[in-house]
Amino acid sequence: MTTPLDGIRVVDLTRVLSGPFCTMLLGDMGAEVIKVEPENGDPVREQGTIREGLSWYFASFNRNKKSIALDLYSEEGKEILARLIATADVLVENFRPGVLAKMGFGPERLEEINPRLVTCSVNGYGSAGPYADRPAFDFIAQAMSGFMSVNGAADQEPMRSGQPITDLVAGLYAAFGILAALRSRDLTGRGQRVESAMVNGAVSLMAYLASEFFATGRVPPRTGNDHPLVAPYGLFQASDGEVAVAPSNDVVLGRFLGALDLRDLLSDPRFDDNPKRFGRRAELKAIIDGRMRTRSQAEWIARLNAVGVPCGKVQDLAEVFADPQVRAQEMMIDVDHPGAGTVRMLGFPVKLAGTPCRVHRPAPPLGGDTGDVLRSIGLSEREIGDLEAARIVRAAAQPQGHYMPRKPEPAP
Amino acid sequence: MTTPLDGIRVVDLTRVLSGPFCTMLLGDMGAEVIKVEPENGDPVREQGTIREGLSWYFASFNRNKKSIALDLYSEEGKEILARLIATADVLVENFRPGVLAKMGFGPERLEEINPRLVTCSVNGYGSAGPYADRPAFDFIAQAMSGFMSVNGAADQEPMRSGQPITDLVAGLYAAFGILAALRSRDLTGRGQRVESAMVNGAVSLMAYLASEFFATGRVPPRTGNDHPLVAPYGLFQASDGEVAVAPSNDVVLGRFLGALDLRDLLSDPRFDDNPKRFGRRAELKAIIDGRMRTRSQAEWIARLNAVGVPCGKVQDLAEVFADPQVRAQEMMIDVDHPGAGTVRMLGFPVKLAGTPCRVHRPAPPLGGDTGDVLRSIGLSEREIGDLEAARIVRAAAQPQGHYMPRKPEPAP
Known part of the structure; x- marks a missing residue:
């Protein structure tokens, strides 16, 4: 069956959470997502509980992706990235604004390499404005966006949510914006820049709290579990x-x-x-x-x-995942990971009846697709061997079960 | 400039929050959204602070939409809906699962009317499973999804968020799913059903909390503003x-x-x-x-x-909307509403550089586009007049400033 994003190639420079969530959503819809990782891999490979060498947190957010380990500090690595971008439909990154340009991939260069490319930045505050350069983090975006000011009991301090809500909402808006930009590209032949910021996403969820503030000038109080206006509730x-x-x-x-x-x-x-x-x-x-x-x-x-x-x-959470409705909706799924057993993870929040989301490949070992991806952009076995010898690229040592980064050898 | 959703017609049967948020996102990207309302209008027209006859809450969530007032209980009203659906690309509804079918628009009928139609249901629990028929509400979805179990201080009760997070996340996932299904339709020529449930959306945001629970069996505790593992923080x-x-x-x-x-x-x-x-x-x-x-x-x-x-x-919120970064990002915008002054509302969370979102029309008066929409599906002035006389459709009495429902006249 043809998936919605059949034939869409995504070059994924993201790591940790907001960006990988975005590209996971695209992968779940059938896009080919090529995760470009440094030698040490996405830091999430080493986070959370590790079972049989695999972080279940990493496995969950990186299903349906390929991995290529590539040194983007080297000229040769940048050249490979450029060739990859030339073949792609979408580039997603969650660096701080400006970092990609400093790496040599500013908007003009990207346009030159591939005028049909949709480029998406998932960031903290947006790339324009006085805070553009600030480092971002979910807790801080919850604070700055006003989320915390309306979360919590009236007589208690403002409260952050345990869910990393601003990361995930930014990733979801990014995925939505990318699909819109792809449609625009299909109509006009031209790609464009998409941007989704954590603070903006969280602000956008203020809904009637914002409307009431704008209409009355009154700051909404925290009301805990009580309704601000209605009783009983x-x-x-x-x-x-x-x-x-x-x-x-x-x-x-x-x-x-x-x-x-x-x-x-x-x-x-x-x-x-x-x-x-x-x-x-x-x-x-x-x-x-x-x-x-x-x-x-x-x-x-x-x-x-x-x-x-x-x-x-x-x-x-124990009750949620035992709940017959949550189970009927398959919000918990089991995915086989060759060499690392069966990993349980969250299911698919959007259901498409004709072309349902599915796991077509488990999260990749670090560099597990380096060879395949390089061959797909025309490199010969010899060139690949030379790049490996020069440590510009790395391939997984074994095809299965090599999820964690290889620690650099000690200097001789 | 060609907007991403140029040429996409959305028939919008939604009301209140989750569905209207979804169709607002589509309208912001340039879709033609036709909001089909009953004689008394979307209840939100009468909610929140009303200024110059206009609910600012309604204005915010219904920008970029047209309104047609149509009696869907009548056979003639259903016939008009069928004709409208035949011209549409997308149908969005947030009834309880099964209600649309009871109205005579089950999946087979929709397929028959328009095989290219993407149909989206935004609902509480999903249409399959034991709770499918339960009425939904944001607070309840926050409770059932586990959101509340990880929100709040360790020594306090589980806490709902002041933001209607499950409504909005479901609406956002729905918009993403609709764009994916539209792409699928463009590839295959066939529409399909999309579904986004509030509980599923909230569960999907459990991120590493879910991964850790699956990997260890330990239920994550509430940790308030402290990091569960790291100090200082x-x-x-x-x-x-x-x-x-x-x-x-x-x-x-x-x-x-x-x-x-x-x-x-x-x-x-x-x-x-x-x-x-x-x-x-x-x-x-x-x-x-x-x-x-x-x-x-x-x-x-x-x-x-x-x-x-x-x-x-x-x-x-006063600090948020005075923040120079939030202002630089235009997360607060002013929209002229003819007859009701200038309405301040939230800006656009996703930024597209080439085809930015914008307000191309303010929220519509109830029935403000009834005539135009009916003419667009081929009805004559005489037919429209007859339908109005029979109270099957209603047009806004005056083109401007008629935002609130006309109360039914007392029986003679």
Whole structure:
């Protein structure tokens, strides 16, 4: 079956998280992703839990990619990169803005090598503006973007999210922008530069919080698990645990209180409109908790969902990946890695019925595709041998199970 | 200039947030988005702060769209929808799974009307599996996906994010999936179904938290603003406020302590490796805070960034939108709304250098494009008049400034 990105070659200069997430999304859709790594490899090869020589973190973010180990500090290495770019549709990098140009691959040079190329920079703050040169990091982007200011309890400090949200959102926007630019290229014959910055991505998720700030000038407070305007809403106490309930409008509230046999509250003068309920939140919660405590979490979740009240429980990762729905959606998959066993990883968040995403190759050993890729751009076996001897390129010593960087030998 | 989605017609049956965010992203890239609304309009038209008859929340999420008010409960309304779909490239909906089929537009019917159509469902849990019929809501998806389990302080309850993160991530994945499916269609001539679920999207952002759980079986704890493994890291106390600092590896840590004139700590037997530093986090933080208090936030942020230490401050929305970098990146834009003044809204998170996103039309009045859209599918003025008289379609009473639904007249 023809995948959506069939025939698209991506030269991937990214490492760690935001960029590799972007190119993983492209690879999952069928692009040929060529990960260009330095001699020591993407640092993630050595991060997280290593099993049978393979970092499961690396395996997850680098499925569906090829690896070529190439010294980009050398002139010969740069020449190979140029030849690779000439054959590519997309170049993705997550260096600090300006670094690629310093390496000799500024916009004019890229245009000259390949006018059809889509170039994407995934970075921290964007390449224009006073902070363009600042080093970026997810935690800092969470702080600078305002994310932390609206995350956390009202009486506690601003809170970062445990998910590396700004890295991943930037990677996802980058993948979206690349597909848009590819379509543009197909229409016009010309590639262009795409840019996705972590802070911009996180700011863009401010949604109605931003609209309200712009309309009123009031800074949104942190409200923890309470709704800033609506009550009842939040976590309620069943006999064996909490249930999250979101009765976001009067219709759903009627269903919720009806299911609890508390519909009379809606005509109780203490609670007969939202401002009153909001003002007496704690009192109302106590009444609802009293009723909720008579049944289990699972019973309430079944009952409330059945009558159309959005609800659920706070699941930890063990519960998430045991959840029958998460399993039905195949959000956890097992991938065979020759030489390193079976690796469990996250599944595919976007489902295409006709051309579903799949793992067509496991994450590559460092340099595992060096020979194949070099041959694809016309190098002879002899040239490849010479480059290896000069340590400009490296091929994996063995085709299987060579995931970690070879440590440089000590000087003689 | 030819936009990336030039010539792409999107029939948009979505409302509120996840779906409208998806179609906004498509409209920003130049697609023609036709928002099909019921007589009372998208509920968001009446949500948030209303200025001059216009909800700024609605204006922000519905820029670059047309509006047609159409009664989809009537046979005539369904016939018009079918004609519209026949001319479209993409159909996006965020009903509960199965609702569109019940309306008479199941997959076979859509295929029959338009085999080149890309259909996208943005939903809560995915259309297959035991929870497919459950009503969805961002807060609940944050709970069920595990997001809340890793968000918050260790000694506090699991925390939802103030950003409606699962709605927006699902909308963004949907936009990415639609572009992939359009490319597939261009290659094969056939459309297909795309699906993006809020819970799946949030699960997919678990990144290394999921990898570590899969590799070790250990459930990741909430760690608040502390790094789960590395110290020093987090918020430190300057003379006039906190500075977020992320020294994620030994090189950056050396720079950080060097800038503080505390490099000696690295050879202090109490702090000479990360496990020791992590075990004496509080003690180490006290030493660092002592030094940080000698200068202001701004001074430290300038100094540390200059030596390559990722750092910044926790900004609230007033600070974010006053930030010179956020302004240089145009993440806040002003859009003229005829009849409703100038509306400030979020800018574009993905930057395309050649074909930048722009607002080519402000959010539409309810039914503001009914006549134009109906004429584009071949209806005559007389047919349009008859449909209006029968209240199957409605056109905006005045071309400008009619953003809110007309309340139904009382029965005679």
